[in-house]
Amino acid sequence: MSDFRVGYIYSLAPIHCGGEGDLGNILEIAREVHTNFPYVPGSSLRGTLRDEVKLQDETAADILFGKELDKQGQMGVHQVWFGDARLLWVPMRTMSMNGGRDVFSWVSCHSLIRDHAIIAQQSSVIFPNQAVGTSPGTYLVADAQIQVTQMSTEQKQATSLAGIWPNSLKNAVQPTWEKNRIVLPDADFQVLMEHSLWTQVRNKIQDETTGANQAGSAEVFWTDVCIPRDTIFYFSWGYSLLKEKPVKPEQHDLLMGVLQGLFQVGGQANVGRGWVQGWTNNAASPSHVKVGV
16 A cells, blocks of 8 residues: 655745746746746755754664765665745735735645645635635725635635644634635736745945945945745655665654654855745554555
């Protein structure tokens, strides 16, 4: 029987996983080819978790993730795998035209909800070609005015997350998320994604007078593009146990402690980027799995 699970990460700081499309002094991020949506590559997620486990038990890290490449060119076989972490809910400040007030909402789209439902093995529904949400009304989202109709019970179930939210998010974030969600058609979400990414301009301070430049003046050095904090991602993961030296319960528990805690993904950790809270829909030991070589 195969072992297939779903994990989630909630960004507590902007995330920057470098991409290949840097334009001049703009530091781009990794994007999916078919959607152009930013994501966290599975290799980045796996590497982070491996490093965190290794800090506590190097032997456990080698058993779970396989030994790293040695001088003889030999590598170990991994027993736990991780897929890409894809966008599911992106935070966006909106203004409700009904009450003229700012509302913090999470926005998603049909294809993201559909793909998550498949991975999480949940029932999927057909969404109308218009915005639906948990709080109906007229909203200003970025530069667009959107009429949001009431989300049905079936649609709410289709947008739910598998498993139980972690305690750190259950009492504050989860109730807010449940009340403030908007699902858009894919085309509208594509447009709004242009306004939802987090950017920061970094300046280079001049330390001497050179021509027209004066000491203490600044010029643009580079611009960071990041996935904003409060974004919710999902990813697939699971075990593929070996017949010889399979993962032990204590090694699984060590991985769960890391996966369901705080960890850092992506670059620029020195400026506080990439901190996330993780959790999973299934934290059971993989001792029942009968696959592998």
